[in-house]
Amino acid sequence: MKSIYSFSLEELTAEMLRLGQSKFRSKQIFAWLYKKNASNFDEMSDISKDFREVLKANYDFNLPSPTITQESRDGTVKCLFKLDDGEEVESVLMHYIYGYSVCVTSEVGCNMGCAFCASGLLKKKRVLLPHEMLGQVIAFDKYLKKKDPALGVTHVVVMGTGEPFDNYDNVLSFVRIVNSPFGLDIGARHITISTCGIAPKIVKFGKEGLQVNLAISLHAPNDELRDKLMPINKAYPLEVLIPAIIQYQKDSGRRVTFEYILIKGVNDSIDEARELFNLIAPTFGYVNLIPYNPVMENGFERSPDENIELFHDFLLQKGVKSTIRKEFGSDIDAACGQLRAKYAKK
Numbered sequence: 001m002k003s004i005y006s007f008s009l010e011e012l013t014a015e016m017l018r019l020g021q022s023k024f025r026s027k028q029i030f031a032w033l034y035k036k037n038a039s040n041f042d043e044m045s046d047i048s049k050d051f052r053e054v055l056k057a058n059y060d061f062n063l064p065s066p067t068i069t070q071e072s073r074d075g076t077v078k079c080l081f082k083l084d085d086g087e088e089v090e091s092v093l094m095h096y097i098y099g100y101s102v103c104v105t106s107e108v109g110c111n112m113g114c115a116f117c118a119s120g121l122l123k124k125k126r127v128l129l130p131h132e133m134l135g136q137v138i139a140f141d142k143y144l145k146k147k148d149p150a151l152g153v154t155h156v157v158v159m160g161t162g163e164p165f166d167n168y169d170n171v172l173s174f175v176r177i178v179n180s181p182f183g184l185d186i187g188a189r190h191i192t193i194s195t196c197g198i199a200p201k202i203v204k205f206g207k208e209g210l211q212v213n214l215a216i217s218l219h220a221p222n223d224e225l226r227d228k229l230m231p232i233n234k235a236y237p238l239e240v241l242i243p244a245i246i247q248y249q250k251d252s253g254r255r256v257t258f259e260y261i262l263i264k265g266v267n268d269s270i271d272e273a274r275e276l277f278n279l280i281a282p283t284f285g286y287v288n289l290i291p292y293n294p295v296m297e298n299g300f301e302r303s304p305d306e307n308i309e310l311f312h313d314f315l316l317q318k319g320v321k322s323t324i325r326k327e328f329g330s331d332i333d334a335a336c337g338q339l340r341a342k343y344a345k346k
């Protein structure tokens with residue numbers, strides 16, 4: 001049976017029409033799910049008893065909830081969620097000056113094989129359905145509201161385990177539920193999808209009419225190094241990726257952000273900063289520099305602060321809008337995939 005939380009408003013409207021109902025029915029159901037926090041169909045008092053029985057026969061209220069919660073001294077919270085089939089995924093809540101952001105996992109494991117990533121140590125078993133991603137956001141929202149009813153999740157980034165564009169349709173339904181004023185009502189500019197660079201999907205995404213942010217995990221300024229760090233580069237090398245990004249920007253009117261993890265002695269020299277500048281100059285994209293969060297299994301190390309500063313200063317001098325990402329949860333299993341990997345081993 002499909003979870004009622006798996007439908008975007010547009011998809012639920014199509015379902016209701018299929019069941020012989022009016023268009024309005026989907027908005028009523030959305031209001032019960034996301035504004036009145038109903039936990040079963042019987043609470044939906046403005047829907048006839050007969051149709052509530054039809055709903056019960058067709059859909060359930062399945063929404064994953066956390067089994068393990070780790071809290072960091074800096075306010076970062078990491079949760080492990082057990083899914084219906086026994087698979088486990090993790091998700092992180094981060095506190096910024098501007099609000100609370102949830103980093104959502106989109107697949108159980110990942111096949112993209114990025115050399116620096118803890119998530120990639122566990123191969124992809126399946127994609128997540130929209131309600132399984134939504135459960136991560138709703139769980140953290142409840143966690144915050146329990147502390148203070150005035151708090152809540154303000155930002156969503158699809159940047160956890162998995163490649164979102166490898167699970168394109170489910171991720172888009174999820175994003176539409178999060179963004180809809182009838183759903184979680186989180187503004188498009190507060191939602192970010194991060195891809196490792198599946199060029200055809202980047203172009204497709206630009207034509208969806210969504211105003212959410214797109215981040216490109218770049219991590220290397222040339223094909224030779226990117227081939228080593230990110231195998232996806234062999235399928236979509238930089239000469240394919242950069243034009244796809246330019247096309248996306250043209251169609252969507254939105255500028256991308258390049259994510260660049262700084263790894264000591266691998267990609268953090270001034271020569272590489274120069275190469276990066278030359279590569280992305282035609283896109284006018286932003287750069288988010290990320291000090292590497294070491295994963296024991298691969299031997300990579302975090303760049304020293306001095307290299308990070310020099311790299312950052314070089315980009316700024318060249319006129320590139322660039323920031324250094326704040327580090328979170330150093331006292332918990334903060335790198336994406338570490339918590340799940342730890343429990344999977346056990």
Ligand code: SF4
Nearest residue numbers: 110112114117120162
């Ligand atoms: S960085 Fe992202 S795309 Fe690459 S292996 Fe990890 S989860 Fe997959």
